[in-house]
Amino acid sequence: MAKIVILTGAGISAESGLGTFRDKDGLWTKYDLNEVATPEGFAANPALVHEFYNARRKNCVEATPNAAHAALARLEQALPKGEVIIVTQNVDDLHERAGSRAVLHMHGELAGALCAACDHRWPAPAVMAPADPCPACGDPATRPDIVWFGEYPYHMETIWDLLRGCDLFVSIGTSGNVYPAAAFVQDADRAGADTLELNLEPSAGVSDFAEARFGPATDIVPAWVDEVLSRR
Template structure:
């Protein structure tokens, strides 16, 4: 069995690595005002405050490690490609836990915490541990133009053309640890369904988009994803 496989991962897969989620009832946006920290307007008004928030998120990520679900998805990618299938992992997460586990065909639709972008010359570079308003761009050397390479409220997610192309031709779509409430990602299952794909949802509980899916697996990602990968690969 081969085909085109698209995986979507959300905050639920990162939470078990100790990273704070953004939208849960006890998540970061319940503790912090996103309007003051995660919009272009907030950054223009108080860049130091925004940098301080994302520097703390980067420090939190430095101690996080991938778990069994991340490893299983990296294995799935290797095995699926070796069989001649197509594969794309789309993550809503800004951490690099998938990369740490070995994933390569990966798109960060909401950006990457460990990268920074210069608004003067548009260079995207690896972020230092601490970014400030006086940090110079590694390319143009201008200070004051660096921002976190993350997608803020009101901004368009990254690589959407690539993602839509993959969804419109996929034979299997799997959503893991995502709430099904944040668009455009919440609409991916409908696009895959129209393409004739088999849809699988892996989550701790039902979501708003659960009725669209053909199969449901309930449980923590660290246990449910490796078991699903094992069973899925055994089918072929």
């Protein structure tokens, strides 16, 4: 069982150039989330949804991991296998590109495609379109393998088990507004884990953490990792 469970959100990738929902001039501001991030939006206008995720996929490919991603990879590699697990709300692959291997993507991945007809999954091409056939069933029902608003996140049973068995839960770069992730700290705390928030500014749930540190992720995450490893 993992001893350290780390939840990461958009804030850890922001310094790599991948915007958050709240960026004033980011990609998100150019679209209505109800139209591009819900099953209903996809049913109404799949071309618009693919346009949005094609742009996000391009942004992701052009981004590079930052010092915070690298620090978490260093932490995982320095400790015995399985002691550090990253649960990420992000759909980018920056954790993996930085060297992390134990990563659970609870909201899916930009690099994945999903057939809405038969649930087959495969690596997404750079550009997807509504007419793309599923390689398994042939149905033109391909969509990004992303968990949209109103859909149930991936890996939840595994995540709850990890939270209830860890010694330390750390939340990095999350707003604390989106459930079920916003409740992770409470679940870990009830199970007896220590809890820590690392964030640019206090989240909505900061009072639920035993400790909180604020600043850019590229500063505070490497500093925390150095601190943890110095005690080993």
